[in-house]
Amino acid sequence: MSSSPSSARWPSCAGWRSPPIPSTRRNSSVDSATCTTARKLWPIGMEAAITKKDCIITAYRDHCTFLGRGGTLLQVFSELMGRKDGCSKGKGGSMHFYKKDANFYGGHGIVGAQVPLGCGLAFAQKYSKDETVTFALYGDGAANQGQLFEALNISALWDLPAILVCENNHYGMGTAEWRAAKSPSYYKRGDYVPGLKVDGMDALAVKQACKFAKEHALKNGPIILEMDTYRYHGHSMSDPGSTYRTRDEISGVRQERDPIERVRKLILSHDLATEKELKDIEKEIRKEVDEAIAQAKESPMPDPSELFTNVYAKGYGAEKGEEGGAPGGEKGQRLQMNLCHGDITAPDCKEWLGPWGNH
Numbered sequence: 001m002s003s004s005p006s007s008a009r010w011p012s013c014a015g016w017r018s019p020p021i022p023s024t025r026r027n028s029s030v031d032s033a034t035c036t037t038a039r040k041l042w043p044i045g046m047e048a049a050i051t052k053k054d055c056i057i058t059a060y061r062d063h064c065t066f067l068g069r070g071g072t073l074l075q076v077f078s079e080l081m082g083r084k085d086g087c088s089k090g091k092g093g094s095m096h097f098y099k100k101d102a103n104f105y106g107g108h109g110i111v112g113a114q115v116p117l118g119c120g121l122a123f124a125q126k127y128s129k130d131e132t133v134t135f136a137l138y139g140d141g142a143a144n145q146g147q148l149f150e151a152l153n154i155s156a157l158w159d160l161p162a163i164l165v166c167e168n169n170h171y172g173m174g175t176a177e178w179r180a181a182k183s184p185s186y187y188k189r190g191d192y193v194p195g196l197k198v199d200g201m202d203a204l205a206v207k208q209a210c211k212f213a214k215e216h217a218l219k220n221g222p223i224i225l226e227m228d229t230y231r232y233h234g235h236s237m238s239d240p241g242s243t244y245r246t247r248d249e250i251s252g253v254r255q256e257r258d259p260i261e262r263v264r265k266l267i268l269s270h271d272l273a274t275e276k277e278l279k280d281i282e283k284e285i286r287k288e289v290d291e292a293i294a295q296a297k298e299s300p301m302p303d304p305s306e307l308f309t310n311v312y313a314k315g316y317g318a319e320k321g322e323e324g325g326a327p328g329g330e331k332g333q334r335l336q337m338n339l340c341h342g343d344i345t346a347p348d349c350k351e352w353l354g355p356w357g358n359h
């Protein structure tokens with residue numbers, strides 16, 4: 001098997017069973033990390049069909065998507081721990097992974113909100129005629145929202161190269177899809193927009209579907225892909241995930257549909273590697289993961305001045321400094337000091353916060 005840096009990224013993803021939240025939680029911005037196990041492989045199939053010039057935007061199950069875009073394990077774990085070396089400098093946490101240089105636009109915590117943004121990205125792509133597409137990912141719970149249909153309508157009207165991907169893990173928090181959707185055939189929900197149902201646990205099927213969808217979107221406008229996947233764990237760290245479904249259901253999917261196991265069997269049956277080679281790779285990856293966690297723990301917390309970078313506070317000097325450095329301008333520095341010390345009654349803060357400063 002190849003050991004090039006890009007192919008080495010995929011096993012990293014496969015070896016990552018779940019984020020190490022409990023031991024790092026105390027100093028972390030994470031209080032509701034959403035795991036990505038089971039759906040971890042399908043973004044890899046998607047990456048195999050597209051280029052980094054294509055855009056991806058997703059919800060909060062963003063960790064493996066970020067790795068697929070070329071992010072590093074250190075950036076992942078540092079972000080989960082709220083550390084400076086995180087991909088969003090520790091300011092975003094679990095739900096806000098970004099990698100703009102690889103056209104990955106997050107990482108969004110508000111259910112469904114990323115879909116209209118994704119269609120906006122597709123609008124920019126069509127406008128600049130660069131022959132690229134946007135994959136806008138959302139969950140089965142989000143699929144029932146009005147904004148999705150609004151975004152789809154305008155995308156179809158303007159033939160935007162938007163691929164709406166419904167990641168159907170069959171649950172929205174503790175609600176099963178059949179309790180939330182009159183028709184859980186999400187690929188058919190587009191009405192005037194075509195859709196495909198894809199086995200999201202089969203990376204090769206995903207690759208084919210994404211390749212087809214990209215070609216379709218460039219020629220004809222939007223298309224919906226429903227990725228049939230599963231959520232092994234609860235919705236987030238605070239949900240045991242076993243009160244609204246049976247343990248048999250979960251273990252049944254693990255035994256029959258596990259995406260990593262499927263690839264493992266394929267590799268073995270085609271003599272692409274031996275059991276021992278695969279075990280060695282897994283061992284190597286576990287070591288890689290452990291080292292990244294240890295390194296992330298050493299990463300410092302973000303400097304308080306970072307509170308004032310990458311935010312919209314125009315005209316107050318707060319954004320004038322170098323990125324990552326102290327904000328420039330006397331007024332900005334005074335404002336920073338007052339806010340850092342919690343004095344929101346100070347004149348600068350009142351001016352900046354407007355009506356909110358009164359609370």
Ligand SMILES: Cc1ncc(C[n+]2csc(CCOP(=O)(O)OP(=O)(O)O)c2C)c(N)n1
Pocket residue numbers: 061109110111112138139140141142143169171172173235
């Ligand atoms: C607008 C909005 N409403 C409610 C929530 C709370 N919430 C967070 S995740 C979630 C479930 C979403 O389910 P789904 O779209 O299926 O995504 P999944 O978690 O299964 O990936 C809800 C209701 C939210 N974050 N945003």
Ligand SMILES: [Mg+2]
Pocket residue numbers: 139140141167168169170171172173
């Ligand atoms: Mg869901």
